Amino acid sequence: MLSMEMYPSLTLGPQRIGDCFYRDRPAPAHMPMFPPAACDMAAKALPQRMLPPPPNDPTTKTPKDQVKMELENASLWKQFTTVGTEMIITKKGRRMFPGLRLKLSGLNPSLRYLVLLDIVPLDNSRYRFQGGAWQAVGGAEARLPDRVFIHPDSPATGAHWQSRTISFHHAKLTNNTLDSQGHIILHSLHRYQPRIHVIEARDVLRWGGGQHSFVFPETQFLTVTAYQNNKITELKINSNPFAKGFREDGMNSKKQRDARQKRKICDGTETLDIVNCDPCDSTDLQPQQMTSATDLQALALASLPPMPNPSCGFRPEEAPYQASLIQEQPLDLGQAFIASHMSDIGISMANGMQDMPGSEVANLIEGSDTQAYTSNFPAVQANSSFPLAPLPQSSFLPVPDSSDTSNPQTIDYTPILSSSPTLSSSSNTPLLQQTTFTFPTPPPSNSSSPQPLLSSSPSYHTMPETISPHTPADASFHAPPCQSGLQDQISAHSLLNDQPLQGDSISSASHSPIDQTSAVFIYPNNLPVNPAPVTALSNYNLPLAPSLPCSLPTHGTSFPFPSVSPHMQSFPNMSSNPSHHAFNFQNLSHQTQAFPPSSFPHPSSLPHPHPSFQPSSCLAVPSSFQQSVSSAPSMPPTAYPQNLANPSNSSYPQVDISGIPQFNPAAHYRPEMVRHHPSLLPQLDPSLPSNLPSSNPPQSLYSAFPSYPLRLCQDPHPSLSLPFRHLYRQHQHVHAHPQGSYLDMSTRAVY
DNA sequence: TCTGCTTACACGTTTGAACCGC
DNA sequence: AGCGGTTCAAACGTGTAAGCAG
Numbered sequence: 001m002l003s004m005e006m007y008p009s010l011t012l013g014p015q016r017i018g019d020c021f022y023r024d025r026p027a028p029a030h031m032p033m034f035p036p037a038a039c040d041m042a043a044k045a046l047p048q049r050m051l052p053p054p055p056n057d058p059t060t061k062t063p064k065d066q067v068k069m070e071l072e073n074a075s076l077w078k079q080f081t082t083v084g085t086e087m088i089i090t091k092k093g094r095r096m097f098p099g100l101r102l103k104l105s106g107l108n109p110s111l112r113y114l115v116l117l118d119i120v121p122l123d124n125s126r127y128r129f130q131g132g133a134w135q136a137v138g139g140a141e142a143r144l145p146d147r148v149f150i151h152p153d154s155p156a157t158g159a160h161w162q163s164r165t166i167s168f169h170h171a172k173l174t175n176n177t178l179d180s181q182g183h184i185i186l187h188s189l190h191r192y193q194p195r196i197h198v199i200e201a202r203d204v205l206r207w208g209g210g211q212h213s214f215v216f217p218e219t220q221f222l223t224v225t226a227y228q229n230n231k232i233t234e235l236k237i238n239s240n241p242f243a244k245g246f247r248e249d250g251m252n253s254k255k256q257r258d259a260r261q262k263r264k265i266c267d268g269t270e271t272l273d274i275v276n277c278d279p280c281d282s283t284d285l286q287p288q289q290m291t292s293a294t295d296l297q298a299l300a301l302a303s304l305p306p307m308p309n310p311s312c313g314f315r316p317e318e319a320p321y322q323a324s325l326i327q328e329q330p331l332d333l334g335q336a337f338i339a340s341h342m343s344d345i346g347i348s349m350a351n352g353m354q355d356m357p358g359s360e361v362a363n364l365i366e367g368s369d370t371q372a373y374t375s376n377f378p379a380v381q382a383n384s385s386f387p388l389a390p391l392p393q394s395s396f397l398p399v400p401d402s403s404d405t406s407n408p409q410t411i412d413y414t415p416i417l418s419s420s421p422t423l424s425s426s427s428n429t430p431l432l433q434q435t436t437f438t439f440p441t442p443p444p445s446n447s448s449s450p451q452p453l454l455s456s457s458p459s460y461h462t463m464p465e466t467i468s469p470h471t472p473a474d475a476s477f478h479a480p481p482c483q484s485g486l487q488d489q490i491s492a493h494s495l496l497n498d499q500p501l502q503g504d505s506i507s508s509a510s511h512s513p514i515d516q517t518s519a520v521f522i523y524p525n526n527l528p529v530n531p532a533p534v535t536a537l538s539n540y541n542l543p544l545a546p547s548l549p550c551s552l553p554t555h556g557t558s559f560p561f562p563s564v565s566p567h568m569q570s571f572p573n574m575s576s577n578p579s580h581h582a583f584n585f586q587n588l589s590h591q592t593q594a595f596p597p598s599s600f601p602h603p604s605s606l607p608h609p610h611p612s613f614q615p616s617s618c619l620a621v622p623s624s625f626q627q628s629v630s631s632a633p634s635m636p637p638t639a640y641p642q643n644l645a646n647p648s649n650s651s652y653p654q655v656d657i658s659g660i661p662q663f664n665p666a667a668h669y670r671p672e673m674v675r676h677h678p679s680l681l682p683q684l685d686p687s688l689p690s691n692l693p694s695s696n697p698p699q700s701l702y703s704a705f706p707s708y709p710l711r712l713c714q715d716p717h718p719s720l721s722l723p724f725r726h727l728y729r730q731h732q733h734v735h736a737h738p739q740g741s742y743l744d745m746s747t748r749a750v751y
Numbered sequence: 752t753c754t755g756c757t758t759a760c761a762c763g764t765t766t767g768a769a770c771c772g773c
Numbered sequence: 774a775g776c777g778g779t780t781c782a783a784a785c786g787t788g789t790a791a792g793c794a795g
Binding site: 089175245 | 756761764
Binding site: 088094095097226227236238240242243246 | 785786787788789790
């Protein structure tokens with residue numbers, strides 16, 4: 001999951017040593033992933049330039065708790081959602097329609113931000129359109145490499161973002177797992193949920209300080225290679241200007257196409273003079289239908305057909321930058337660049353959460369807001385033929401005024417999320433749900449002040465090579481003590497399997513049914529669909545960097561599965577012993593308990609019910625959100641149809657993951673290490689809990705999928721500052737390297 | 752045989768270079 | 774030479790349908 005999660009800052013204080021363990025784990029409960037000494041050594045090996053900037057920089061303070069995002073074309077989305085949004089995916093990449101058109105507010109006008117889009121699975125199911133509705137028919141395909149689409153304006157000031165509509169209509173979806181264009185790779189016939197992330201970037205070299213993630217439930221969709229629902233087709237045609245030709249009055253309408261077909265049959269060739277077509281269907285002959293030279297002549301003689309009614313909701317936003325101006329040159333978004341930024345982000349999140357007092361959280365959770373949403377939500381999903389959206393449970397989602405489409409609710413959940421400790425301590429599901437969804441307005445957050453992770457360093461720009469996983473620089477991090485047998489296995493596994501990805505992870509996960517509620521999650525039912533491979537190691541999508549064992553522990557439970565899992569594997573009975581949840585996925589197990597057992601009849605899920613979708617899943621909180629979305633599969637397939645939250649009700653609050661307490665600032669990542677080991681990069685998904693007191697483990701927010709590696713897709717935008725663009729030129733090792741799949745920087749221009 | 756994916760196709764939209772006039 | 778407006782063709786986006794593969 002894309003968790004731009006945060007790599008903890010580079011601060012290598014005493015706590016850093018402890019970070020060699022899963023920091024949020026009770027020490028006695030688990031073994032340190034890596035010997036502190038080794039980690040310490042690695043820390044010392046870090047170049048000075050990697051050290052974080054001075055803390056408490058007032059200039060970085062951002063009213064993150066006030067950051068809000070609105071889905072500008074929410075009404076359009078809702079129209080589609082009521083029918084069941086389908087998105088075409090093609091090998092070459094297909095744009096999304098409707099597109100994501102957003103309005104941001106609450107940003108610090110003077111600070112720079114990155115706006116990212118990622119799309120995460122809503123559940124572990126594969127769907128089929130049967131009987132006029134979508135039904136889950138099996139397990140999901142292996143998780144594909146996650147990619148992040150960086151808005152081309154990034155980084156831009158808060159003033160910039162707030163002064164215009166932010167559109168991601170240039171983002172493309174593909175089902176080509178080998179896509180090298182930087183498109184977002186998705187599986188066909190799966191359900192997905194787009195997420196928007198706003199990340200503070202003090203400058204091109206320093207990300208972090210604040211991250212806000214927003215999820216609009218009405219934007220979830222099913223991927224298809226061909227439209228299944230005629231209603232969707234009609235909606236698309238009527239709404240998308242590019243499809244005007246297929247409208248009733250268009251030249252590519254059914255009527256016209258039939259006429260063409262008729263002529264074709266009659267004449268046996270399309271090149272004939274239209275005049276000669278009369279015998280077949282003179283009445284249908286329209287100038288518009290002719291494309292040949294002769295046709296054009298005829299066209300000149302005919303009256304022009306009425307222009308298609310341009311009344312569509314689609315208003316291509318004015319691209320801030322002309323596409324033409326941007327060369328589709330490969331942009332090497334250096335791993336170091338990404339890694340470092342991710343680290344920054346992670347830090348900021350951690351800080352924000354850390355700052356949140358438990359009492360405040362509790363108050364928030366138990367606030368009166370809860371009732372407000374709970375009482376309103378029931379109206380949901382009246383018309384939707386869409387499978388149940390895992391996100392909002394009707395009884396828990398706040399129901400914004402459906403009539404107010406122009407003002408989608410934007411709720412900052414920072415405080416809510418930051419209340420993780422409370423959540424974890426409380427098994428009260430309703431409370432948890434409340435905290436997740438009920439805040440109509442963003443409560444003040446103590447969260448984070450921006451924390452730049454990386455200090456600007458000239459060398460950073462000039463030494464792209466050092467970023468490469470293959471560079472000698474890695475050597476400094478090869479802390480032998482950290483290298484466990486498991487690591488070796490992992491490495492071997494990675495090497496043996498050129499396919500770094502998910503396939504393995506998911507399938508392998510299926511081997512341990514017990515893990516359904518844990519990070520290892522694959523639904524047993526998925527087994528048939530996802531034949532499991534082989535080794536436990538295969539559970540992890542991302543190949544681990546053998547040379548960087550120490551980086552793993554720093555993530556704590558919040559660490560992306562790929563990294564974590566391998567270590568878990570090293571523990572005896574890890575896969576079979578439920579207790580291991582407490583170890584690495586304590587949060588998850590806890591959350592599972594908090595949630596009511598899934599009603600999902602799914603045989604496999606019954607024994608180990610995956611948490612049914614809870615409002616918390618709406619939490620963009622990386623983990624929480626993911627889990628919730630991932631947990632969707634736990635819902636009975638039969639229950640899906642018609643259960644989708646009704647978009648009309650929607651304006652579901654967006655989730656601000658920045659406030660997640662799990663992301664404790666205490667946890668620090670070493671960007672350097674990250675750079676050299678792409679596979680260890682944190683996922684954008686902040687779901688990973690981090691520094692909660694060991695006594696009070698964070699709620700588990702793990703998704704059902706092993707990992708959500710961050711993949712940034714963008715091209716060097718002219719608007720980028722020089723240094724920023726420079727970063728994009730860094731080498732990529734992604735596809736070629738078994739472990740490099742983690743970073744898949746786009747080499748094309750995107751907007 | 753069925754389902755799903757790929758590809759070619761036709762049409763409309765977008766984009767930007769070329770052209771023209773001031 | 775510079776600027777602004779218009780024209781036009783290529784690129785791109787779109788849904789459809791045929792063909793193919795499993």
